[in-house]
Amino acid sequence: MLHVVEGAIEQPHFGEIDHVSVREYYRYLEQDAMARLKAAVPEEARVWCKPDERVAIGKAYRKILQVAAEDGAELIVMGVHGKGALHRRLFGSTTHHIIREAGCPVLTLRG
Numbered sequence: 001m002l003h004v005v006e007g008a009i010e011q012p013h014f015g016e017i018d019h020v021s022v023r024e025y026y027r028y029l030e031q032d033a034m035a036r037l038k039a040a041v042p043e044e045a046r047v048w049c050k051p052d053e054r055v056a057i058g059k060a061y062r063k064i065l066q067v068a069a070e071d072g073a074e075l076i077v078m079g080v081h082g083k084g085a086l087h088r089r090l091f092g093s094t095t096h097h098i099i100r101e102a103g104c105p106v107l108t109l110r111g
Contacts, residue, residue, distance in 0.1 A: 001040070001053045002067055003033040004060040030055045061097035069103060076106045 005026060037053040056063040068076055080095045099106050 001051055002064060003037055003055050004063045005033060005055065005057045006060050007057065007087055011091055024059060028091045030057065060094045061101070064094070064107050073104050075104055076102055076110050078106065079111055080108045081111060 007026060007029075033055045034053060036053075037055070041051050041053075042047070054067070055069070064076065064078075067073075076098060078095060078098060095108060097105075099108075
């Protein structure tokens with residue numbers, strides 16, 4: 001299970017903005033995402049499965065493809081939600097990038 005926190009923290013010129021550490025903020029986002037991933041799998045399911053929860057920072061489609069390639073994934077399963085045709089036309093979507101570039105099948109599920 002992978003959650004990618006997108007943002008500009010990878011840029012070295014970011015430090016503090018109005019006395020709020022950007023790095024601390026992203027650390028909080030990572031911890032929150034990890035807690036939500038762990039909560040997504042019920043305790044009784046952990047008896048028969050061992051989920052591997054991960055959080056990464058970067059461009060979502062790049063990180064998903066990277067982790068899938070590194071782990072030799074045989075299937076990528078993604079929840080999808082639309083942001084509208086104009087947004088998709090201007091920026092593309094994570095789902096479309098994954099479907100086009102993945103080295104394995106991609107299963108998409110609507111919430």
